[in-house]
Amino acid sequence: MTERAGWRYTVLVPAVLALLSMIGPFSIDTPFPAFPDMGRDLAVDTGALQLIVTVYLGSFALMSVFHGPLSDAVGRRPVMIGGVAVYVLASLGCVVAGSLPLLLVFRALQGLSAGGATIVSRTVIRDLFEGPQAQRLMSRVAIIFGLAPAVGPLLGGVLLQLGPWQLIFGFQAALGVLLIWSVLFLLPETHPAERRVPLRVGAVLGGLVEVGRVGTFHRRGWATALIFGAQFLYIGGAALFVVDVLGQGELDFWKLFVPMIGSMMLGSWLCGRAAGRISARRLISWGCTTSFVGGVVGVVIAATSWGDRMPWAIVGVALIALGNGVSYPTFQLMLLDRFPARRGAVVSLATFLALVLNAVTAVAVVPVIGGSALGFAVAALIGVGAGQLCWAWHCALEDRDCAVSADVGEREPVELL
Incomplete structure (x- = not known):
């Protein structure tokens, strides 16, 4: 492995994987500081706004069992790119949502799609590396991943100083676009065709069983x-x-x-x-x-x-x-x-x-x-x-x-x- 290639796999790839793994938890608490503004604009109380979190988490959990098996069948990159692409569209939907029910629909779509990045990215390091090197890189990803719960509310508060609460979801959409570009140009496919399982419902669910x-x-x-x-x-x-x-x-x-x-x-x-x-x-x-x-x-x-x-x-x-x-x-x-x-x-x-x-x-x-x-x-x-x-x-x-x-x-x- 050349020095340039080594730098790519020891620095760039872990950074991309860490950002991919962050998108799930990051999307949970970034809107927290905006709840008062959202409540006023959407004419709902704090209890109703809690659904913004509940719907997201429920959708994420529901779809979490399928992202990984799908990546075993079609490869890691298609699932990550497809998931983040839907996440971007859902985030833009949150920007234009004018009522709480519509906002909850797009938050559910965010939850359904975010796992494509968060879950599948964890398999890539083990696809690429083994032994102590895999452990070192997995720990680096965990360090960056751990920042998400703290950075989310802080960044949400900063964005609120720059514009309305919709700016938070606009930022999430922009982050998704950046991640798609990163996967396309920086992240290799780590699950080659010869190691994949058949793309059939029985085979995909059979992996879970x-x-x-x-x-x-x-x-x-x-x-x-x-x-x-x-x-x-x-x-x-x-x-x-x-x-x-x-x-x-x-x-x-x-x-x-x-x-x-x-x-x-x-x-x-x-x-x-x-x-x-x-x-x-x-x-x-x-x-x-x-x-x-x-x-x-x-x-x-x-x-x-x-x-x-x-x-x-x-x-x-x-x-x-x-x-x-x-x-x-x-x-x-x-x-x-x-x-x-x-x-x-x-x-x-x-x-x-x-x-x-x-x-x-x-x-x-x-x-x-x-x-x-x-x-x-x-x-x-x-x-x-x-x-x-x-x-x-x-x-x-x-x-x-x-x-x-x-x-x-x-x-x-x-x-x-």
Whole structure:
């Protein structure tokens, strides 16, 4: 590989993939600062405006199971380009929408299409690289991806200073055009025709069934989803936690998000630095343990008079996020390596599990536990504890299988030619 080609694959490609993966979460919270203006223009209250988020998330989850398997059948680039193209049209539709029902239609279309970029982009690094290099690049993507929840509201606020709320959706459309250009001219097709599955409904859905029936996928997938779900408790319940529990103002959300996201980015950086030096299994174990310790620390602090005071109230969730940053990129690679012919289906199904869990958390759990710091902390500890148990269960079965294989090898030696 020439120096120029090496720079393209180690710098440009990860940057493009990170932007593609950001578009999903970035589209969720960028409109938040515009809610008051949107409410006045569309003559609706805050409760109705919450549908702008709910409809987007529901549509994203619904379509998330199909983007990956489609990319296994037709290639990565067509799904990413097609998805982002529809996203651009949907964003322009949001610009011209003159009523809430019409705006919700285009937000649903945004959600249905954004996964083409967010989900499929995660498979490309493993298509291109393996071993420590794949882990380093996956961690770089995770670092940039982690910026999306923090950058979105800030950028939305800046755009509101320059024009009306429609400018936010116009910016999303322009970002989509930039991403299409980047995929066309900077990103190679990483899933060649000879490795693709037939483009038939049975074959595409069969990939999901093939992945979903394997216990290894569920043990690793649920470990990831549950531990990140503990962190999502604070994301989904930020309005309750920051304003009601901590008594902060409506402009003080950064006091939660900056330490939490900064910790996750630090963990992703440490994951990249550990590539080739620490085994994947040990690295994930360290990350899971760090998150579990964060859950325990969160409960201990919440049970004291410091539980609703800054900065002590966010120490636990910051440690949970740190552990997530360490383990998440490696978890992704382990899942992709387990199903090399069905990488798109793996990412789609794992994303769907996480989205469903996060939706249940936001709708059913946060309203119940959101009245106190201790409620948040206990629920988070249950999440990281369940995730830790899933990972420990997987490691125990893996050790048992290795022991059985070694025993069989000793009793039935293979004859060398």
